[in-house]
Amino acid sequence: MxxxxxxxxxxxxxxxxxxxxxxxxxxxxxxxxxxxxxxxxxxxxxxxxxxxxxxxxxxxxxxxxxxxxxxxxxxxxxxxxxxxxxxxxxxxxxxxxxxxxxxxxVIDQFIDVLRPFYVQSRQIPDLMKPRKHLEVDPEIRGGEPVIEGTRVPYEEVAALLRDGVAPERIQRFYPQVSPEAALDA
Incomplete structure (x- = not known):
């Protein structure tokens, strides 16, 4: 067996x-x-x-x-x-x-999967830089997506937005996160 x-x-x-x-x-x-x-x-x-x-x-x-x-x-x-x-x-x-x-x-073992690639002439986007103000770096928080230039996880900012916090008010919780970065999250 x-x-x-x-x-x-x-x-x-x-x-x-x-x-x-x-x-x-x-x-x-x-x-x-x-x-x-x-x-x-x-x-x-x-x-x-x-x-x-x-x-x-x-x-x-x-x-x-x-x-x-x-x-x-x-x-x-x-x-x-x-x-x-x-x-x-x-x-x-x-x-x-x-x-x-x-x-x-070992998230870096999967970096090739996160980089952009093509399938039938259609480009699959880069998950290392999924949006303008978001980034993925294996050296920061184990590769968890964060607000660019910070260690703030995008999920925490997105959760605040889902809870009804306006993008302009996110800086009260995370001073280094701009309203534009909050929207990208």
Whole structure:
């Protein structure tokens, strides 16, 4: 059901260089070894990652997850994806590189997707500069869109406008945000 071979199951139960196994079965780590549903999900994650990455990379990613980032939940609680170069922890707001650049938020990995490109002679706009007064910079707030020249998230300004605050009054909340920038948000 997990897609793992018996040999892989044995390997993932063995302690690695950091002294911890990839997976300790929740129900019974002793013979007979019994896996929980969460264990099954975790094993399937490892099998899926193994299609793109080596076992050493998977161990390195899980070590970074546990010890580098301090995440202590069951492996099944995390969404992990791999490409040919690394393994990412995917969260709602961002992704974190767990192998190549351990613990670094990786929005810059997706920069090419944010830059303008063409589809059937139609230009798809630049999301690094979505509007005149907005910008996206991986070094500012992890790549979250902000008002140009500030660290003010566009979402906070847009929320004030949705709540009925006039663009001219936004400066009472954020002095560095012009009415034009507020409208762009």
């Amino acid at each position: 997990s897609g793992a071979t018996l040999r892989q199951l044995q390997h993932w139960r063995k302690p690695g260089p950091d002294g911890t196994p990839i997976l300790v079965p929740e129900i019974s780590p002793e013979r007979p070894i019994l896996y929980s549903f969460k264990d099954l999900v975790a094993l399937r994650t490892c099998v899926s990652l193994r299609r793109e990455q080596s076992l050493q990379s998977i161990r390195k990613a899980l070590t970074e997850l546990r010890f580098g980032l301090g995440f202590a939940e069951h492996l099944s609680a995390y969404k992990l994806v791999a490409d040919l170069s690394t393994i990412y922890l995917v969260e709602p707001e961002h992704a974190t590189d767990l192998v190549k650049r351990g613990g670094q938020i």
